[in-house]
Amino acid sequence: MKLLYNRFKNLTGIQLTLLIVGILWLKTVIVSFIGFNLSIQSLFDVALILTSSIGALLLVMGISFYFGGKVKPAILFALSVAGTGVLYGDLLYYRFYNDFVTAPILFQFDNVGGLSASTVELMSFWDILLFVDLFVLGWFLMKQRFELTIQKETRKKYVAVGAAFLVLTIGLGLVKSVHLFSESYDREQVVKSLGPLNYHVYDLAVGISAPLQRLTMTEAEAVASIESLQQKEPGRTDLYGMAEGKNIVLISLESTQDFVINQKVNGEEVTPFLNELIEESFYFDQVYDQTAQGKTSDAEFMIDTSLYPLASGSVFVRRPENTFYSLPHILKEQEDYYAATFHGNVDTFWNRNVMYESLGYDRYFSKEDYDVTEGNSVNYGLKDIPFFIQSAAYMKNLPEPYYAKFLTLTNHFPFLLEEEDMLIDPAATDEDVVNRYVTTVRYLDKSLETFFEQLKEEGLYEDTVFVLVGDHYGISEKYEAGLNQLLGEEATITTQMQHKQVPLIIHIPGQQGETISTQGGEIDIRPTLLHLMGIKTENRYSFGHNLFTRDSDHPVIFRDGSFISDDYIYKDNVCYAKENGAAIDEQSCEPYLETVREELKLSDKIIFGDLLRYMVGEE
Numbered sequence: 001m002k003l004l005y006n007r008f009k010n011l012t013g014i015q016l017t018l019l020i021v022g023i024l025w026l027k028t029v030i031v032s033f034i035g036f037n038l039s040i041q042s043l044f045d046v047a048l049i050l051t052s053s054i055g056a057l058l059l060v061m062g063i064s065f066y067f068g069g070k071v072k073p074a075i076l077f078a079l080s081v082a083g084t085g086v087l088y089g090d091l092l093y094y095r096f097y098n099d100f101v102t103a104p105i106l107f108q109f110d111n112v113g114g115l116s117a118s119t120v121e122l123m124s125f126w127d128i129l130l131f132v133d134l135f136v137l138g139w140f141l142m143k144q145r146f147e148l149t150i151q152k153e154t155r156k157k158y159v160a161v162g163a164a165f166l167v168l169t170i171g172l173g174l175v176k177s178v179h180l181f182s183e184s185y186d187r188e189q190v191v192k193s194l195g196p197l198n199y200h201v202y203d204l205a206v207g208i209s210a211p212l213q214r215l216t217m218t219e220a221e222a223v224a225s226i227e228s229l230q231q232k233e234p235g236r237t238d239l240y241g242m243a244e245g246k247n248i249v250l251i252s253l254e255s256t257q258d259f260v261i262n263q264k265v266n267g268e269e270v271t272p273f274l275n276e277l278i279e280e281s282f283y284f285d286q287v288y289d290q291t292a293q294g295k296t297s298d299a300e301f302m303i304d305t306s307l308y309p310l311a312s313g314s315v316f317v318r319r320p321e322n323t324f325y326s327l328p329h330i331l332k333e334q335e336d337y338y339a340a341t342f343h344g345n346v347d348t349f350w351n352r353n354v355m356y357e358s359l360g361y362d363r364y365f366s367k368e369d370y371d372v373t374e375g376n377s378v379n380y381g382l383k384d385i386p387f388f389i390q391s392a393a394y395m396k397n398l399p400e401p402y403y404a405k406f407l408t409l410t411n412h413f414p415f416l417l418e419e420e421d422m423l424i425d426p427a428a429t430d431e432d433v434v435n436r437y438v439t440t441v442r443y444l445d446k447s448l449e450t451f452f453e454q455l456k457e458e459g460l461y462e463d464t465v466f467v468l469v470g471d472h473y474g475i476s477e478k479y480e481a482g483l484n485q486l487l488g489e490e491a492t493i494t495t496q497m498q499h500k501q502v503p504l505i506i507h508i509p510g511q512q513g514e515t516i517s518t519q520g521g522e523i524d525i526r527p528t529l530l531h532l533m534g535i536k537t538e539n540r541y542s543f544g545h546n547l548f549t550r551d552s553d554h555p556v557i558f559r560d561g562s563f564i565s566d567d568y569i570y571k572d573n574v575c576y577a578k579e580n581g582a583a584i585d586e587q588s589c590e591p592y593l594e595t596v597r598e599e600l601k602l603s604d605k606i607i608f609g610d611l612l613r614y615m616v617g618e619e
Helices: 002-008 013-035 043-051 054-061 073-097 117-122 125-130 132-143 152-176 187-194 196-209 212-216 219-229 272-280 296-305 327-335 349-358 384-395 432-457 477-487 493-498 522-533 590-608
Strands: 247-253 282-288 338-343 363-365 402-407 464-470 501-507 514-516 568-571 574-577
Touching: 013 043, 013 054, 013 073, 013 132, 013 152, 013 196, 043 152, 043 187, 054 073, 054 152, 054 196, 073 117, 073 125, 073 132, 073 196, 125 132, 152 187, 187 196, 212 590, 219 590, 247 296, 247 432, 272 432, 272 501, 282 522, 296 327, 296 349, 296 402, 296 522, 327 338, 327 402, 327 522, 338 349, 338 384, 349 363, 384 402, 384 432, 432 477, 464 522, 477 493, 493 568, 501 522, 568 590
Parallel strands: 247 402, 247 464, 282 514, 338 363, 338 402
Antiparallel strands: 282 501, 464 501, 568 574
8 A cells, every 4th residue: 555655746736636537438338339239339339438427437536626626535526426326326226227327316225225124135246346546545535635736727727628528428318319419318327428427417407407307397298298199999809899888806916027928947837827817808918018117106107097107216205196098097988997005015105096086096005904913024025915904804895896906015125925825936046136036926817816716705706807927027237137137138239128928817707718919018008998898988088009909010108118010029129020039220110210319309298398278177
């Protein structure tokens, strides 16, 4: 340490600042290439990543001497700690969500788990290397007693260079993508083009400006904007109205991906009950997870409203008091359905106590309605088996017909389960998360079997249509190597997209089973259910399509701007031929990208502008 001190003790103020900027730049570049695994299609992408952070880092670290003629070591150190902290927070978030932190999600910190076992699971021993320089820098600055004066002309040149790099960064980003700022939902492209620090500044600006859209929106503009959603009634099938007037039970299967259906581990079925249920159900085996940062709340939002979720944060938290035209509203209009929702967590989680009222629910059964003890809870709340057992007692008193929604909890990352609840042995891959996931999915499957048995005993089964759907992925891309190992697959763009599929099972007692392989997403569930209920779907202000009649070539759109169609996959700004997974000319995907941009833009406009207040009136 003495040798190191002697080497650096004579640094000038500007040299010290540039040294720290260089270290932060190096850490940013390493995390961008290795931690974020940003897609690289050309040397231009490499140049973007190498240069995009320089300007921002120079200007921010310069704060240590802007308000005086010399560098202030304490401020310089604080900025270095803050920069490293932001970078590490981005890294941890990305490891699980394969996404980047946004300003709105920071205000929803408790909703994404806060600091918990989930966070520890994402940490790596090698992460300590990101912080080693801070210990050295702190020690050095405490010992430094030399003059760190920076001349005025030097400060001017420093700022000019920083500003020049910032302008260069924006220019190169626009060269790379002319839609860079209009497609802010494509966060990977923004981070690659602008760098993590500039991305956060831009994201904050977008978040601040979003509320202004409601203030500036007029009724005439709202009507004109939403006119394209006045859909005509699509072709009816023989199934139209087969579930008319029945009770509806919708079960959100926490973190359940479609690969678990009919999957065996160590010779045992992971989902024996679901496998049996689909033999007498409509089973949609190509429905995709379209959620964004809101995860389960996003899935709920899409199912109830058939609008896209927000790219940043959750509608449940950012726009809970909007006017919506939801599934409960439609059902009440048709046959005066009673709407209830059941969840074994606190009622404020994801702001559900406010949002459910806006969505038209009459009753919210939350944690305070259940007998929750340390012994019958795990992770985020009540275990699924006691949750369903206790919920069944409440169902007996619901006014009919009713729409009842249930949110399961146990199959949640990091997939912890007590030994007494393990009904199948863990898998034997190299990823413990994947191994544990098998056990929690099996427990969820058993809880569903228990619930169905109860409903049959209570006479609540026959006159009900059941909708079971996986809400979002459980195994993130960080653990996909273990998933590929479990399934015996190679890692390709095709398998990666298949892992985004979630099971959708619609069970009507007495029906014959049918597997439907139409491509669709969670946004398509509402019109599909309405078709079975015999309720017209036109003029519902919906982006969803009836899965029984859906145009197979209409793209399934994801919130980051990617999509999948009959022939193409577009992901990470690369167009692939779906048949063989080969990268092809982006022009092949461009017609679909126009649809993607139009739908996501309009959906955001409806939400941020609260356009439906002009169309359906205040509730």
